[in-house]
Amino acid sequence: xxxxxxxxxxxxxxxxxxxxxxxxxxxxxxxxxxxxxxxxxxxxxxxxxxxxxxxxxxxxxxxxxxxxxxxxxxxxxxxxxxxxxxxxxxxxxxxxxxxxxxxxxxxxxxxxxxxxxxxxxxxxxxxxxxxxxxxxxxxxxxxxxxxxxxxxxxxxxxxxxxxxxxxxxxxxxxxxxxx
Numbered sequence: 001x002x003x004x005x006x007x008x009x010x011x012x013x014x015x016x017x018x019x020x021x022x023x024x025x026x027x028x029x030x031x032x033x034x035x036x037x038x039x040x041x042x043x044x045x046x047x048x049x050x051x052x053x054x055x056x057x058x059x060x061x062x063x064x065x066x067x068x069x070x071x072x073x074x075x076x077x078x079x080x081x082x083x084x085x086x087x088x089x090x091x092x093x094x095x096x097x098x099x100x101x102x103x104x105x106x107x108x109x110x111x112x113x114x115x116x117x118x119x120x121x122x123x124x125x126x127x128x129x130x131x132x133x134x135x136x137x138x139x140x141x142x143x144x145x146x147x148x149x150x151x152x153x154x155x156x157x158x159x160x161x162x163x164x165x166x167x168x169x170x171x172x173x174x175x176x177x178x179x
Contacts, residue, residue, distance in 0.1 A: 005065035008049045009073050012080045017050055017072070019043055024072055028079025031120075031136050035071040038064045043072075078136040085145035086165035087131040090154070094161075095128040103131070107152040108160075115148055130165075 011017060015028040023034045024043060037043060040056040041064060052069045054061050077083070089096060089105070096105040103115040103123050117123050121135040121144050131148065135141045145164070154161035156172045163169060 003066070005052055005054070005069045007069065008051045009069065009076055011048045011050060011076060015076055015080050017043075017045065017076070024075075026072070026075040026079050028076070030079050030082055033075040033079055033136060035068070035075045037068055041065055041068050074138045078138055082134055082136050083138045083141045084132060084134040085141055087133070087145060087148060087162055088165055089129045089131070089162050091152075091158075091160035094152070096125050096131055097128060098123065098125050103148070105151065107162075113151050115151070118144060131162075 012028075015026065017024060017026050019025075019037065020034075022037060024037050026033050026035065038061070040054060040058075040061040042053050042055060044051045044053065050072065052065060052072070054065050074083075089107075091108060094105075094107055096103060098104075099114075101117045103117065103125070105113045105115070107113055115123075118140065120137060120140060121133060123144075124132040124134070126132065133141055133145050133148070135144075149162045149164065152161040154163045154167075154169045156170060157174055159169045159171065
């Protein structure tokens with residue numbers, strides 16, 4: 001039995017979950033999200049607890065059991081409190097600013113890099129070196145953060161570039177020179 005799949009999910013106040021065809025619809029104060037449910041997996045709602053059970057004990061259904069529960073739990077947290085990722089910019093002359101609904105960054109290139117704000121995502125810039133990405137969809141928040149980070153990956157010698165706030169950059173030793 002899946003250890004993740006058998007754990008119940010507690011619904012916070014003002015969050016509703018219902019089955020709509022082959023998807024689970026989760027409504028909350030911040031919005032509405034949908035997560036998939038696969039054949040052979042049932043959803044049971046008892047008060048404010050939601051549990052998932054398998055009808056079939058084959059390898060495929062067993063693998064999807066924990067996935068369905070994890071995706072549902074991510075959506076419940078997203079519509080109740082939201083998700084966020086924080087990025088930091090390091091480097092002389094590197095900075096970011098918000099212009100309209102776009103993020104404009106100076107990253108050492110000969111031109112400014114512009115990243116448009118996708119639908120459902122809010123990008124905030126504080127003190128030109130910190131970027132906060134927030135939204136209700138965990139996958140979309142993580143993908144936008146990864147896309148922005150990929151514009152200037154942190155390099156291993158001086159650590160210049162864009163990194164996650166809690167990320168440690170492994171540094172390499174430079175040239176030692178003549179002895």
